[in-house]
Amino acid sequence: MTFSPSTADMPDARTANPLDAAAAAIQSQREGSFAQLGSTFLTRLPAAPLPAPYVAGFSADTAALLGFPATLAGAPGFADYFSGNTTREWAADALPYASVYSGHQFGVWAGQLGDGRALSLGEVEHAGARYELQLKGSGRTPYSRMGDGRAVLRSSIREFLCSEAMHHLGIPTTRALCVTGSDQPVRREEMETAAVVTRVSPSFVRFGHFEHFSSNDRIDALRALADHVIERFYPACKDDDDPYLALLNEAVLSTADLAAQWQAVGFCHGVMNTDNMSILGLTIDYGPFGFIDGFDANYICNHSDSQGRYAYRMQPQIAYWNLFCLAQALLPLFGARYEESQRGERSVEDAQRVLEAFKTRFAPALEGRMRDKLGLETARDGDDALANRLFEIMHANRADFTLTFRHLAQMSKHDARGDAAARDLFLDRAAFDAWANDYRARLSQEARDDASRALAMNRVNPKFVLRNHLAETAIRRAKEKDFSEVERLAAILRRPFDEQPEHAAYAALPPDWATSLEVSCSS
Numbered sequence: 001m002t003f004s005p006s007t008a009d010m011p012d013a014r015t016a017n018p019l020d021a022a023a024a025a026i027q028s029q030r031e032g033s034f035a036q037l038g039s040t041f042l043t044r045l046p047a048a049p050l051p052a053p054y055v056a057g058f059s060a061d062t063a064a065l066l067g068f069p070a071t072l073a074g075a076p077g078f079a080d081y082f083s084g085n086t087t088r089e090w091a092a093d094a095l096p097y098a099s100v101y102s103g104h105q106f107g108v109w110a111g112q113l114g115d116g117r118a119l120s121l122g123e124v125e126h127a128g129a130r131y132e133l134q135l136k137g138s139g140r141t142p143y144s145r146m147g148d149g150r151a152v153l154r155s156s157i158r159e160f161l162c163s164e165a166m167h168h169l170g171i172p173t174t175r176a177l178c179v180t181g182s183d184q185p186v187r188r189e190e191m192e193t194a195a196v197v198t199r200v201s202p203s204f205v206r207f208g209h210f211e212h213f214s215s216n217d218r219i220d221a222l223r224a225l226a227d228h229v230i231e232r233f234y235p236a237c238k239d240d241d242d243p244y245l246a247l248l249n250e251a252v253l254s255t256a257d258l259a260a261q262w263q264a265v266g267f268c269h270g271v272m273n274t275d276n277m278s279i280l281g282l283t284i285d286y287g288p289f290g291f292i293d294g295f296d297a298n299y300i301c302n303h304s305d306s307q308g309r310y311a312y313r314m315q316p317q318i319a320y321w322n323l324f325c326l327a328q329a330l331l332p333l334f335g336a337r338y339e340e341s342q343r344g345e346r347s348v349e350d351a352q353r354v355l356e357a358f359k360t361r362f363a364p365a366l367e368g369r370m371r372d373k374l375g376l377e378t379a380r381d382g383d384d385a386l387a388n389r390l391f392e393i394m395h396a397n398r399a400d401f402t403l404t405f406r407h408l409a410q411m412s413k414h415d416a417r418g419d420a421a422a423r424d425l426f427l428d429r430a431a432f433d434a435w436a437n438d439y440r441a442r443l444s445q446e447a448r449d450d451a452s453r454a455l456a457m458n459r460v461n462p463k464f465v466l467r468n469h470l471a472e473t474a475i476r477r478a479k480e481k482d483f484s485e486v487e488r489l490a491a492i493l494r495r496p497f498d499e500q501p502e503h504a505a506y507a508a509l510p511p512d513w514a515t516s517l518e519v520s521c522s523s
């Protein structure tokens with residue numbers, strides 16, 4: 001008799017449900033995870049059931065990141081599982097969890113906030129990387145305050161589409177695996193329906209987490225949190241004289257880079273409160289965000305932001321202001337190497353020096369991106385002024401942000417024959433022509449020919465971004481249970497730099513009805 005292994009325990013490939021494998025891969029108590037920080041940092045509780053959920057969106061890319069098959073979306077029980085419904089008994093230590101944080105909202109200290117409508121399921125490890133999975137909109141938590149713990153279909157689809165679109169634009173961001181919806185009514189400015197977006201990130205730690213423990217004078221917890229972030233994400237900080245100052249430095253650099261990327265693509269976050277700032281410099285908490293259509297440097301995407309605190313042109317300053325709050329929160333950890341009597345003063349000086357690095361990082365980061373957007377391989381005096389003058393005439397003419405940059409690639413360094421597409425976006429043709437002449441003169445100092453410059457520019461100036469009206473159209477259909485437009489839009493936005501001539505309409509100027517669209521914090 002020959003030895004043959006038993007096949008009795010092996011799943012049958014034809015009948016195995018990929019959801020079982022996915023659910024088993026999500027671990028709520030992985031070594032070194034945020035969850036392991038324990039009950040000072042989080043509360044474990046089940047999600048509130050969402051009746052009769054359906055799948056409204058699915059990202060096969062994010063699934064692949066987690067090692068899940070693309071067939072997962074069609075698996076029996078998928079919508080239930082990712083809505084937080086489960087028929088299993090949760091083990092007490094395997095329950096999902098909501099974390100506690102605080103923060104500054106619109107420049108004012110708001111005290112304790114926390115995951116008021118999000119629960120983390122745990123972490124998945126795949127291909128050497130670890131990701132936390134979080135259900136947003138999964139019901140009330142101890143941190144819900146007056147809120148209902150829910151998210152609506154509209155905002156969940158917007159977060160799903162935009163976080164995936166940002167990733168494909170090359171901008172650091174949390175990701176999204178799926179959106180599930182339900183007919184359960186939810187009251188906002190009008191009646192809407194509930195949904196859950198499953199978002200995915202190496203970490204959901206925010207500046208506000210540090211502010212929370214610092215403001216409560218819980219320095220041991222503050223240190224444990226900082227140690228967790230250093231251990232997992234910035235291990236090189238451990239070798240620094242002052243690891244916590246080094247952590248601040250990492251946050252300063254990644255946040256400066258992020259702000260430069262937002263500015264360069266015309267993205268407005270809308271609610272840059274310190275509780276919406278990722279310690280990893282990721283775009284997080286998509287709410288009333290917006291990509292600028294006709295350029296207005298003062299553009300305010302959030303209808304609730306009457307003062308324009310988070311207007312487009314303010315974003316870099318606000319990022320810096322938020323980092324200042326982070327530095328303030330970390331201050332008790334700084335200066336271990338100093339004598340006690342000197343520590344306070346020296347630590348403040350150190351923190352200020354590290355914060356200064358924002359300016360020396362942000363400006364060159366944005367200038368570099370602007371040079372790439374203009375197709376300039378070399379750096380010369382006056383490049384900055386050339387870019388700023390373009391922004392000035394774009395602003396004066398409300399020229400479309402995305403299309404202006406995209407069309408610049410058609411211009412030639414030899415003559416004005418390729419100017420037409422960009423020029424048509426400017427009512428003041430003379431202003432455009434004056435700028436175009438200077439741009440052409442600058443291009444003629446570059447060795448690269450027109451064709452190869454155009455190729456390079458089309459790799460940094462997207463043709464497709466998630467314009468508000470595109471999201472709105474997909475949402476209107478989804479409300480009628482037709483999710484094909486969510487899928488189509490997601491597919492187009494996966495390749496934002498490709499011509500995709502068959503989808504030209506998705507790159508066009510917004511229709512007239514789009515001017516009345518308003519997005520606000522209430523979502």
Ligand code: AMP
Binds near residue numbers: 145
């Ligand atoms: P946001 O403006 O979405 O970043 O939310 C700010 C704070 O309010 C966070 O603590 C959220 O968890 C909480 N929050 C927002 N909406 C709700 C809601 N519908 N129910 C409970 N908490 C919410």
Ligand code: MG
Binds near residue numbers: 285
């Ligand atoms: Mg938030």
